[in-house]
Amino acid sequence: MTQGPVTPELERAAEKAESRRGLLIGLPAYAYLILFFAIPLVLVFVYSFASRSSTGLTVLEDWNLDSYRRLADPLVIEIFVRSFLLALITTAICLLVSYPFAYYIATRGPSMRNILLVLVMIPFWSNFLVRTYAWRVILGSDGIASQISQVFGGEPVRVLFTSTAVLIGLVYGFLPFMVLPLYAALERLDWNLVEAARDLYASGWAAFRKVTFPLSMPGVVAGSILVFIPSLGAYVTPAILGGARDVLLGDYIVSQFLAARNWPFGSALSFGVMFVMLLATIFYFRVGAKSL
Amino acid sequence: MSDPANRRVGRVLGINAWLVYVFLYAPIALLIVFSFNDNNNVSIWTEPSLRWYREMFGNDEVMGALRNSLLVALVSTLVATVIGTALAISLERYRYRGRGTLDGLAYLPIIIPDVTMAVMLLIFFFQAFGILDSLTGIRLTSGLHTIILAHIAFNISFVAVVVRARIAQFDSALEEAAADLYATRWQTFRRVTFPLILPGVAGGALLALTLSLDDVVVTQFVSGAGSTTLPVYVFGLVRRGVTPLINAVSVVMLAASMILIGISLGLQRGATVRGQKIADPASLLEDVSA
Numbered sequence: 001m002t003q004g005p006v007t008p009e010l011e012r013a014a015e016k017a018e019s020r021r022g023l024l025i026g027l028p029a030y031a032y033l034i035l036f037f038a039i040p041l042v043l044v045f046v047y048s049f050a051s052r053s054s055t056g057l058t059v060l061e062d063w064n065l066d067s068y069r070r071l072a073d074p075l076v077i078e079i080f081v082r083s084f085l086l087a088l089i090t091t092a093i094c095l096l097v098s099y100p101f102a103y104y105i106a107t108r109g110p111s112m113r114n115i116l117l118v119l120v121m122i123p124f125w126s127n128f129l130v131r132t133y134a135w136r137v138i139l140g141s142d143g144i145a146s147q148i149s150q151v152f153g154g155e156p157v158r159v160l161f162t163s164t165a166v167l168i169g170l171v172y173g174f175l176p177f178m179v180l181p182l183y184a185a186l187e188r189l190d191w192n193l194v195e196a197a198r199d200l201y202a203s204g205w206a207a208f209r210k211v212t213f214p215l216s217m218p219g220v221v222a223g224s225i226l227v228f229i230p231s232l233g234a235y236v237t238p239a240i241l242g243g244a245r246d247v248l249l250g251d252y253i254v255s256q257f258l259a260a261r262n263w264p265f266g267s268a269l270s271f272g273v274m275f276v277m278l279l280a281t282i283f284y285f286r287v288g289a290k291s292l
Numbered sequence: 293m294s295d296p297a298n299r300r301v302g303r304v305l306g307i308n309a310w311l312v313y314v315f316l317y318a319p320i321a322l323l324i325v326f327s328f329n330d331n332n333n334v335s336i337w338t339e340p341s342l343r344w345y346r347e348m349f350g351n352d353e354v355m356g357a358l359r360n361s362l363l364v365a366l367v368s369t370l371v372a373t374v375i376g377t378a379l380a381i382s383l384e385r386y387r388y389r390g391r392g393t394l395d396g397l398a399y400l401p402i403i404i405p406d407v408t409m410a411v412m413l414l415i416f417f418f419q420a421f422g423i424l425d426s427l428t429g430i431r432l433t434s435g436l437h438t439i440i441l442a443h444i445a446f447n448i449s450f451v452a453v454v455v456r457a458r459i460a461q462f463d464s465a466l467e468e469a470a471a472d473l474y475a476t477r478w479q480t481f482r483r484v485t486f487p488l489i490l491p492g493v494a495g496g497a498l499l500a501l502t503l504s505l506d507d508v509v510v511t512q513f514v515s516g517a518g519s520t521t522l523p524v525y526v527f528g529l530v531r532r533g534v535t536p537l538i539n540a541v542s543v544v545m546l547a548a549s550m551i552l553i554g555i556s557l558g559l560q561r562g563a564t565v566r567g568q569k570i571a572d573p574a575s576l577l578e579d580v581s582a
Contacts (some may be wrong), residue, residue: 022386029379029448033397036445040412047415097312104309118557123316128506129523130542133530134319137326140534142323142336204298220524233405235509238531250407257411270408
């Protein structure tokens with residue numbers, strides 16, 4: 001492109017121009033994300049130290065730690081623990097169901113594999129609200145689950161508005177998030193290694209435990225994070241399927257902003273949830289790294 | 293692999309797989325069936341009818357919310373796709389100072405829970421409108437524009453991730469070759485880079501459309517009076533109780549998802565056909581030099 005000899009100065013200048021061009025191309029996105037993401041995030045942080053007027057309005061002075069102190073309130077801790085356990089159980093069930101499922105898909109022939117995979121993608125892309133609403137229809141007091149149960153002479157199913165209903169909804173909603181990374185990990189797996197283990201007289205179970213499972217660990221970690229994080233902050237599912245007694249974090253945060261109008265406490269709660277998510281993510285990666 | 297223990301494991305795996313498919317599809321199927329039910333009760337079957345669909349199309353609130361949803365989804369997808377694609381190219385093809393930090397910033401909206409995102413934007417718009425009012429006396433309120441701004445904010449990152457995956461798949465040597473053949477930057481982009489990343493751009497746009505049409509939480513927080521989208525409207529109805537009308541609206545929303553899935557699968561097939569073309573870079577370079 002250049003006519004004369006390429007001097008180091010020319011090269012440096014070209015490099016500089018190139019990196020400036022790169023930044024310029026990304027600039028609209030950076031500006032947008034700083035304005036509509038980074039600044040709002042900082043604002044929530046600032047609000048979490050603010051105080052409230054007697055009418056419930058947020059006052060941006062008298063900075064204090066009251067909102068964070070309230071996180072240690074037994075009632076709040078109970079909500080945290082309940083949400084945490086529910087997210088953990090959701091993740092465990094998704095993993096237990098998805099692993100053999102993804103294994104089955106990954107071991108089919110190429111064309112069958114594609115069909116089975118598309119059949120997982122369809123609910124994954126389908127409207128989440130609608131998929132959750134479907135369970136409301138099924139689990140309702142005279143819903144389809146009750147009708148089926150009564151045909152077989154059983155009791156009507158009374159699951160709606162309990163934690164069990166929320167659990168079903170969360171597993172249903174987030175199952176594809178677990179299947180897809182697991183499948184990706186198993187599909188990439190070098191099956192010669194498993195065969196080698198079998199040739200060396202490892203039992204089927206031993207070969208799975210010592211070779212297949214450790215090699216699929218990246219999928220297990222990714223899937224667990226992808227299910228755990230949205231489950232912990234879930235709002236739509238508990239709002240539709242859960243009861244008023246078992247308040248969960250997502251609903252609790254929302255109520256601080258829409259009903260209770262305690263923005264500082266709601267902000268502190270948001271940061272509390274993100275902190276727990278961060279810890280959980282680090283934990284999953286540690287466990288994942290150890291088993292390799 | 294033919295010993296009986298293995299065969300038994302295989303059979304259990306197969307049964308598990310089909311049970312999972314039943315679990316995934318039965319609720320959707322039931323919802324569709326019961327939307328054609330002529331009864332005021334959502335789950336007691338009487339006889340087939342299109343009554344609830346008629347009611348839906350005659351319902352001004354539903355139709356208004358549907359129009360809002362489509363407008364928000366189209367505008368936010370268009371903007372997010374352009375900005376997000378540029379972001380992907382910038383992050384994947386260039387090196388500059390602060391790139392690592394900006395890369396992290398670009399990923400955060402994907403990881404952050406939507407409840408937090410909703411809270412952030414609620415406070416932001418409240419604060420921004422307050423400042424604007426005290427400085428200029430202009431009074432703004434929330435509405436469709438705030439919903440669109442919010443949807444762009446979370447869609448940029450998703451578009452960028454999908455497009456980046458696509459850019460990472462092909463060799464930058466193709467672009468360098470075009471430059472060596474005296475193509476200008478714009479020609480290189482238009483005739484080499486853009487055709488190659490197009491399936492990724494389209495995939496990102498479809499994801500953005502889906503996310504925008506799916507969103508309840510963020511929209512609920514940033515929408516003003518009289519500016520609700522279809523999911524937020526349905527969500528409000530569901531919280532008050534189930535009606536067969538919601539079944540019919542749900543099926544329409546499902547149908548929209550299905551159409552988007554269909555397009556996206558078609559694109560993936562198109563992408564593999566293009567993949568064969570990429571395997572023969574000479575044909576592409578002929579295009580450029582022409």
